[in-house]
């Protein structure tokens with residue numbers, strides 16, 4: 515039985531998969547400030563039109579440009595591994611596989627969309643991109659893509675992560691990017707957040723507001739904003755993960771997958787692995803598909819499906835998604851990339867349909883799982899990824915109790931070599947579990963009172 519399954523360069527998928535073409539109930543549109551659906555041209559100050567076209571596309575398959583593939587070949591197709599040593603340690607009859615996305619130069623799945631986003635912006639004549647970053651993975655990925663494609667990159671990094679992960683900033687600078695802590699005094703949104711609380715740990719919602727503000731106020735018109743998760747075109751670019759994984763499983767004769775798992779902040783790495791399997795489920799396959807979030811930021815498991823802004827300063831359109839409210843500032847856990855108040859609308863709609871089953875796991879169980887994984891499989895995973903590892907371990911133990919030979923696959927979305935401070939604090943016993951009290955959630959949800967409500971559209975099949 516092979517431990518590592520690889521594909522040749524010429525076996526890489528040449529099209530991305532767009533789940534919008536197959537959802538049993540249609541997606542509801544983003545809304546403008548007046549409560550009416552926005553038109554694509556209203557997004558033009560923020561994104562280039564070629565990406566907006568992907569955002570609204572209903573085509574099932576979208577070609578990956580050759581020049582994008584030429585850059586992706588540097589680490590793609592990424593390996594699929596069988597966690598034989600973890601299986602043995604758990605004594606499980608399950609076969610556990612993981613897709614190793616940590617082999618990209620910045621160390622995560624994020625360049626799968628950073629490269630095409632930078633490329634499409636360059637094609638459109640854009641010279642500079644602004645963005646936010648949580649743990650620093652996305653800021654690194656966009657800086658890397660900017661260097662290879664030839665674009666200037668400016669990154670607003672959430673304050674708590676900026677302080678916890680200083681090496682990420684140096685990586686961004688090595689690729690020619692600029693990285694500043696958010697909230698910053700440079701933007702109106704940043705100044706407002708600092709006025710409210712000068713010691714705020716920051717949040718992705720605030721950092722997004724700052725990055726959008728800088729892009730849309732550039733008088734040259736040559737700056738656009740780039741988002742590392744949440745939006746349809748970002749999830750689209752990530753589907754190369756699941757499409758490769760399916761080819762790899764097929765290659766070794768694994769014809770039936772039982773459980774698919776990914777951690778979810780905005781939802782892009784989860785969707786990237788899972789959506790090609792969701793298509794199988796839509797077509798009748800029986801698969802448990804699990805996005806995993808922290809108990810400290812329980813967007814999918816405890817928040818309502820509602821219309822909300824993607825950022826704190828309400829600069830984005832209203833998106834139909836599970837949300838804790840755009841003002842919500844999650845506790846400063848180490849999985850910075852999972853500290854987001856919302857989730858991708860495409861994921862929310864698959865939750866509403868019952869096609870996927872979200873799960874929340876507390877921080878200490880995740881670190882324990884990450885340490886078990888490091889001591890069996892050898893890889894030190896990112897704190898975000900540890901949520902997927904913890905869920906895979908739960909599922910493998912369940913398979914043992916049930917005496918079932920299940921096939922489990924999870925996304926190893928990134929390595930944790932820049933996140934060792936979190937591991938250090940875990941070993942020192944300084945980390946705690948945060949379970950968000952219900953009254954805190956209710957307080958945060960005041961922010962969406964009075965906003966339009968989406969319909970609950972579901973086919974009732976799942």
Ligand SMILES: Cc1ncc(COP(=O)(O)O)c(C=O)c1O
Pocket residue numbers: 622623648649650651652742743744777778779780781782783784850851852896898899927928929
């Ligand atoms: C390694 C890693 N995994 C997962 C995530 C969560 O993002 P998403 O849900 O978009 O994949 C991040 C975000 O920063 C990350 O760095």
